[in-house]
Amino acid sequence: MFPCPPFSACKEKEEGKQPGAFIMSVLPPVRKDRIISQLPKCFCKGAALHTEDGFHAKVKTACQEQRTGTVGFKISKVIVVGDLAVGKTCLINRFCKDVFDKNYKATIGVDFEMERFEVLGVPFSLQLWDTAGQERFKCIASTYYRGAQAIIIVFDLTDVASLHHTRQWLEDAMKENDPTNVLLFLVGTKKDLISPAQYSANVQDAINVAQEMKAEYWAVSSLSGENVKEFFFRVASLTFEANVLAELEKSNSRRIGDVVKISNNTSNLYATSKKKQPNCCQ
């Protein structure tokens, strides 16, 4: 996420424009196939972050009334972790570039891709961090875990050990993040390699792990593309929703604080209002 809006955002505020309008106007328009106008469905109701049919009512109203604050020019960080060769890079590449490579090339350290969306008419970007699963690169990769808004923990549906290792991956990623502020997704890959019967026999184990972690469960195939776009749309939508709700909460608590201070001591009014001078670079 940008720690601070650039100078242009301050200028836009002075000119009475929505902050970020300048940045958005110099970027190419969001791709038509990255426009989200409805909350995508979860994959499995038994292991979902929530099962509502649509976006939160407050979020829809805020978007309609253009009260989403800084969300429109934030970049949310998403990290992708899991054992070596479970298919993290292929998953990201299928979504971002619509390609699939059957040859394994280990990720060294980290790599990242940017994806721009438009959710309920508001621009929203995800920075997808692809980390290395190989033990020898783990310490480099873990230095990039910090500040994630969503964590995608990947396992291979054909390799039960990789499912068991997801708990350790989550623990490591959580050392660097605030558990109250991060959305978790547990993703089984290589769905094309198992039969429906095998899948049904094993799915409950994965759902149990997801429930234990409070993660949303998905099963995908990067080879065929099955569920890949649906999955990332769900990640973008839920991350966007959480950002808008946090933004609304922040602006509400600011308003409540102001009232209390004014009614408590009117002599402090000048000092309080001076402190509240808008300064979009702080």
Ligand SMILES: Nc1nc2c(ncn2[C@@H]2O[C@H](COP(=O)(O)OP(=O)(O)OP(=O)(O)O)[C@@H](O)[C@H]2O)c(=O)[nH]1
């Ligand atoms: N059949 C099939 N093969 C897959 C799928 N996803 C990945 N693979 C294969 O699995 C191997 C490893 O995939 P990667 O995406 O490189 O794995 P990774 O998790 O990024 O591995 P590290 O970078 O070492 O952590 C490659 O040979 C891929 O072609 C899938 O959905 N179906």
Ligand SMILES: [Mg+2]
């Ligand atoms: Mg990789």
